[in-house]
Amino acid sequence: MVPEKMFQQLLVLGDGWRVQGVEYVEAESKVLIRIGETPALWRSEVCPHCHSKAVGGYDHAPERRWRHLNVCQLQSEIVCALPRGQCKECKQVYTARAPWEGRSRGLTQEFEAFALTLMREMPVKKAAEILDETDQKLWRALFAHVDAAWADLSWENVIWVGADEMNRKKGHNYLTVFADLQARRVLLAVEGKDAGTWARFAEELGRHNGHPKAITQVAIDMSPAYLKGVRKNFGNATISFDKFHVVSQVNAAVEEVRRQETRADAVARTQLAQTSWLWRKNPEAWTERQRERWEQLKDKPLVTGLAYAMRLELQRAYASASARVARSRFVKWCRWVQTEAAELSSGLLEPMRKAAAMVGRHLEGILGHWKEGLTTAFLEGLNSLFSATKRKARGYRSTEYQIAMLYFVAGKLEIPYYG
Numbered sequence: 001m002v003p004e005k006m007f008q009q010l011l012v013l014g015d016g017w018r019v020q021g022v023e024y025v026e027a028e029s030k031v032l033i034r035i036g037e038t039p040a041l042w043r044s045e046v047c048p049h050c051h052s053k054a055v056g057g058y059d060h061a062p063e064r065r066w067r068h069l070n071v072c073q074l075q076s077e078i079v080c081a082l083p084r085g086q087c088k089e090c091k092q093v094y095t096a097r098a099p100w101e102g103r104s105r106g107l108t109q110e111f112e113a114f115a116l117t118l119m120r121e122m123p124v125k126k127a128a129e130i131l132d133e134t135d136q137k138l139w140r141a142l143f144a145h146v147d148a149a150w151a152d153l154s155w156e157n158v159i160w161v162g163a164d165e166m167n168r169k170k171g172h173n174y175l176t177v178f179a180d181l182q183a184r185r186v187l188l189a190v191e192g193k194d195a196g197t198w199a200r201f202a203e204e205l206g207r208h209n210g211h212p213k214a215i216t217q218v219a220i221d222m223s224p225a226y227l228k229g230v231r232k233n234f235g236n237a238t239i240s241f242d243k244f245h246v247v248s249q250v251n252a253a254v255e256e257v258r259r260q261e262t263r264a265d266a267v268a269r270t271q272l273a274q275t276s277w278l279w280r281k282n283p284e285a286w287t288e289r290q291r292e293r294w295e296q297l298k299d300k301p302l303v304t305g306l307a308y309a310m311r312l313e314l315q316r317a318y319a320s321a322s323a324r325v326a327r328s329r330f331v332k333w334c335r336w337v338q339t340e341a342a343e344l345s346s347g348l349l350e351p352m353r354k355a356a357a358m359v360g361r362h363l364e365g366i367l368g369h370w371k372e373g374l375t376t377a378f379l380e381g382l383n384s385l386f387s388a389t390k391r392k393a394r395g396y397r398s399t400e401y402q403i404a405m406l407y408f409v410a411g412k413l414e415i416p417y418y419g
């Protein structure tokens, strides 16, 4: 088979286009596939202005190239001077659309699809290296597909939403990420972590066939800004606080106790040296060496040890079989922490007292954990998703790159998207 005929079949061009020549250009180390239109093209063309089918050839636009899949490990490009047609009804002249053209200029659909497959598996920089293409070109393709697929999403079935912050650490801008907890997909990421982010989400819901009144469950951390935003924009939603955030706040309180005790007492300072990992983990996650360290510490009168025991007890309350049992355990826990804190004249348990007050204040939302079918596993998994996103977008600090990558990785979008 002659190469022209082979490429004609491989490219699935139809009657309107012909492969006119395939050549290897040594100076560029490239295979060029030259394509031109046939008279049959004008039988299927429709005027983009008045939709008349009475169109005929007019002239040709300047020659352009589209990067295509490699041929025998050589880069290949489609070369074509796109024909311009004129409408016999409205007399307007327009350029015919190339059926091989991808969403971003200068790439074929097949090349984009392959590049997107690579970008799913590795950082964009790496994919660009493999394809011998600029990373900016790959990002443009990614943006084009993500934007188009995301804009067409329907959120009409979304009723149960969770939100979390991305970029809690480091020098990045804060992002609030909204997720559909039933479909387990990221819906929206917006800059900021204030109440206004919820107004933005309500607005976007409207644009995607959803409605703020349809949202009946919202899972968030206990930040006052989020609470305010939900109450203001999602009046029908029951708010629940997920276990992950409750425990991590109490964990932060334990760490604060450790720091204060280290500062307050020379003996404690020696005992607590390099133990922050110990209090952060659960006992079953300790290594053998860490367990030995614990054996040395457990009988010392350390306030940090007491705070740690309080944290473990809170986690045990989460194992309760029902909301009723959980309620009494949480109430008991709060009372215990507050009594111990009041009795300790050094004030070292103050961070724990505050954590208990917070748990008491948000008890109804915390008990949302036991509601039928309510699991926030996806929300808890977001943090590992955030790291995966950052890994893939490594080297690109701007928020737009992070958001596009987040939708690409976790938005369950149909990509490549030509809809």
Ligand SMILES: [Zn+2]
Pocket (backbone or CB within 6 Å): 047, 048, 049, 050, 051, 052, 087, 088, 089, 090, 091, 092
């Ligand atoms: Zn026309």
